[in-house]
Amino acid sequence: MRHISAQVIMDPLKEKAASPGFKKVLNIFHQHGLDVRSSPQRIQITGEGENIFAAVKEVFQSTPREPGSLITATISHRPPGAGSGEDSPVSGTATFHPIGFVENRFDASSSREEMRSGESRISLHPALTNGLKGLSPGEQVLVLFYFDRTESFDLHQHPRGDRDRKKRGVFTLRSPRRPNPIGATVVDVVSITGNVLTVRGLDAFDGTPVLDIKPA
Numbered sequence: 001m002r003h004i005s006a007q008v009i010m011d012p013l014k015e016k017a018a019s020p021g022f023k024k025v026l027n028i029f030h031q032h033g034l035d036v037r038s039s040p041q042r043i044q045i046t047g048e049g050e051n052i053f054a055a056v057k058e059v060f061q062s063t064p065r066e067p068g069s070l071i072t073a074t075i076s077h078r079p080p081g082a083g084s085g086e087d088s089p090v091s092g093t094a095t096f097h098p099i100g101f102v103e104n105r106f107d108a109s110s111s112r113e114e115m116r117s118g119e120s121r122i123s124l125h126p127a128l129t130n131g132l133k134g135l136s137p138g139e140q141v142l143v144l145f146y147f148d149r150t151e152s153f154d155l156h157q158h159p160r161g162d163r164d165r166k167k168r169g170v171f172t173l174r175s176p177r178r179p180n181p182i183g184a185t186v187v188d189v190v191s192i193t194g195n196v197l198t199v200r201g202l203d204a205f206d207g208t209p210v211l212d213i214k215p216a
Helices: 020-031 049-062 112-117 126-132
Strands: 003-009 035-039 042-048 071-076 093-096 100-103 119-124 140-146 182-193 196-200 209-215
Touching: 003 049, 020 035, 020 042, 020 049, 042 049, 049 100, 049 209, 119 126, 119 209
Parallel strands: none
Antiparallel strands: 003 042, 003 071, 035 042, 071 093, 100 119, 100 209, 119 196, 140 182, 140 209, 182 196
């Protein structure tokens, strides 16, 4: 799992370091075994990506349902190409706001076909609910998400891991093992209830961080 860092900004909620809300967030991060450093209104955490995103999801779900804090995650990449045996491009840093998380019954044992035929829920941070205004069931949207369980990549891979098929460049495949582990899937909107968007066709595991939703 990628080693990443994340900064939690509490400013929008006007929390103080001694407030119950701030202490609750600190406690969540400690419970997930993360390295935590805090100052008034801000928390810096580092650790394994899987632990960070699990903690961030818990913080999202426990945040008061009012315009409030967003989680700013600064992803520090290892030099791309590590372990691939190929020259590495320049490493860099990307900053983004997970807008929510996927909720479904799918995990690594699920096939892509099974996931694409089933339904998933995208639970947005409550502060972002109004961003769904104008969206209706029956429409299609493009969901961008983070492959938080991917550890490395190769520039040439067998399609779907099938060794009987000739290797192709990663940019011609939907493989999660890519330089920037970002997934993109066009889905059908089934229903919208508050901050929860139910969709069909999303090939992302339960707990996957969602980065953005756009018109298809």
